[in-house]
Amino acid sequence: MCFMRNYRGxxxxxxxxxxxxxxxCAALNKNKNNVKELASAIEAFxxxxxWGDFKQAAVFVAPAYQEKFWRQSDKLEGRMRLTxxxxxxINWQSTAHSVPVIIRYRYYFTNDPNLKTExxxxxxxxxxxxxxxxxTQSGLDPLTIH
Numbered sequence: 001m002c003f004m005r006n007y008r009g010x011x012x013x014x015x016x017x018x019x020x021x022x023x024x025c026a027a028l029n030k031n032k033n034n035v036k037e038l039a040s041a042i043e044a045f046x047x048x049x050x051w052g053d054f055k056q057a058a059v060f061v062a063p064a065y066q067e068k069f070w071r072q073s074d075k076l077e078g079r080m081r082l083t084x085x086x087x088x089x090i091n092w093q094s095t096a097h098s099v100p101v102i103i104r105y106r107y108y109f110t111n112d113p114n115l116k117t118e119x120x121x122x123x124x125x126x127x128x129x130x131x132x133x134x135x136t137q138s139g140l141d142p143l144t145i146h
Contacts, residue, residue: 041133062134075144
């Protein structure tokens with residue numbers, strides 16, 4: 001009789017384990033989707049910068065950083081041409097809310113045709129409210145100094 005009572009308690013354990021596995025897989029899928037979404041956002045932002053489309057790039061800038069981004073873009077517009085960018089490293093940690101991204105830019109200033117290279121760090125954060133990755137540090141400051 002005592003054995004049967006313990007056996008019923010053990011019957012609940014597989015249900016809990018299965019529930020845990022399903023929840024874990026769902027969380028893993030969400031993180032994978034976030035990684036894909038982050039990579040897409042990084043590509044879209046930097047491609048817009050490359051083409052000088054600052055309005056499109058601004059879509060990916062967090063609201064609190066819009067003013068700073070527009071000050072930076074005003075300094076760059078018509079004065080600097082971004083010829084290419086290379087995403088060097090995305091420092092993804094599944095528990096992190098802010099993700100540093102290392103990018104190498106190749107660019108020149110319109111009044112100085114010498115090609116320059118700068119490696120910068122962008123900071124991206126996932127906004128639960130907007131359900132999107134937003135940039136909170138563009139890494140453009142070194143490019144605005146000329």
